[in-house]
Amino acid sequence: MEDRALPDTETPTAYSIPMAVLAELTHRCPLQCPYCSNPVEMEQASRELSTAEWQRVMGELAALGVLQIHFSGGEPLVRKDLVDLVAHADGVGLYTNLITSAVMLTEARVAALAEAGLAHVQISVQGATAAVADRVGGFRDGHAKKVQAAEWVRAAGLALTLNAVMHRQNLHQLPEIVDMAVAMGAQRLEVAHVQYYGWALKNRAALMPSVAQLDEATRVVEQAQARLSGVLAIDYVIPDYYAVRPKTCMGGWGRQFFNISPSGKVLPCHAAETITGLRFDSVREAPLAEIWHRSEALNRYRGTAWMKEPCRSCAHAEEDFGGCRCQAFALAGDAAATDPACALSPLHAQVFALADTEAATGGDRFLYRNFSGGVPEA
C-alpha cells in the first residue's frame, strides 16, 4: 500500500537512530518449519538473556531512540516471563508487537498480554488446512490451535496480522489463506515467499516455486488487494531468485533496524550469522549505544562506501544498498558482492536457472529444524 497521506521520510544514507528491534527471546519452538529463519546452530536455553538482562536492554533501547520492539524467536511464548517483558517494554515507552506461531497461546495469556500493553499480534500460518499446515510446521494439531488463538486475540481487542510464508508445498492454498485472514478478522496479511538462508537454504529444492506458480500467486494477491481494499491490507514479498531488483534488505545494513539474539548478540538482521568471519558484539559485554555506533560488524556494510561494481557506480545504490549481504555471501561467496537477486549481478542468470531447475526437479521431502542439525521428514 502506498504512503500517500503519511510519507516515510528520513532517509539518511549511512545510518541513523534505529527505529525498531527484533528481540529474539529464544530459539526454542514447538514447531519445526523447514524454512525457519533461526540459524542452523541454534542457541541453547542456558545461554538466553535473563529477565533482568532484557529489562536493562529495553531501557537502553528506549534511551537510544528505538520506538518498536518485536518479540520473536523461536517461539517467544516459550519464555515464562513474556508478559513481564511486554509490560516492561510498554513501561519504557516501546511499541510492542508479538510475533508468534500461537500454538502455545491460551485465553488467559492473551488477556494478560493485552493487560500488559501489547499493541499488536502477528501469527504465522503454514497453510490453509490442517493437512498442509501441520505437515509444513511438523506439529500435529498446530493449525487448529492457531485458528482458536486468533479468535482469542480478536476477542481481546488486539489487532492481528497473519503471516503466511509461501513456497512450492503450500502456494496452491493462497486463495484460501486470504479468505482465512478475512474470516479471522485480521487487519493485515503478509504473503512472504521464503528467503533462502539457513534452514531454508538446506530445504531450497523442496521449497522453490516455479515461475508459473509465482505468477499465479502474484495474480491472486493483486486481485485480493483490489477486492479487499479497506478490509484487509496485504503485503507481498516476492521471491528473490525471480526478482529483477533486489529487496532493500532491512532498509540497509545496520541503518535503522537490528536484532538481538537469545544470548544477546546484536545482529544487523536475523540471518547475519550465516556470514562467516564477522564478529557480533553482545549486550552482555557493552552498552547498546556503544555497540550501535561502534560494532565492527554493523559498520562493515553500512552506507555505500564498501560497495564493489556494479553497485558502486549504480544509481540505485542508495535505494537498495546493494540488496542482501547474507544472500550475496550465500550465492556469490562474498558478502560485499552485488546481491545475485539483482539483474545486474553477473550471477543473476545462473541463480534464476538454478531456481527454475529446482522447482521442476527438486524432491518434496523436508529437513525439519531442530537443535541437532535437522531431522528428515518420514
Place this chain on the structure above:
Amino acid sequence: MSRAVLIPDSRVSLARHARLRFDGLRGRWMLLVPEKVMTPDDICVEILQLCDGQASIASIAATLEAKYVAPPGVIAREVLDLLQDLSDRGFLTDRQVA
C-alpha cells in the same frame, strides 16, 4: 467484514495498535503502527489529536476552518480523505452509531 466508509458524522479515534507519540530525540511526532513507523506532518498530527472518538469529523474540520484560511469545503474534504485513508489501513476505530 466490509470497508468502513467514513462520513462527516463519524466519530473516530486511533486504534489501540496505532500510537501517536512525540519523539524527543528526533524532535517530531511519530505514528507507530504494526511493522512500521510513520512520520505524520503537522496538520495530520493536529487532526489526529482531535480524533478522540467524541468529536465528529465535521466538527474537527470546523475547528481547523476557524484556524486556517482555505477555500470553502477544502479543509473538510482533506480531513475526510486523510481519515478515510487511515481507516482503510485499519488504524482508526469508528464510534459512529449506525
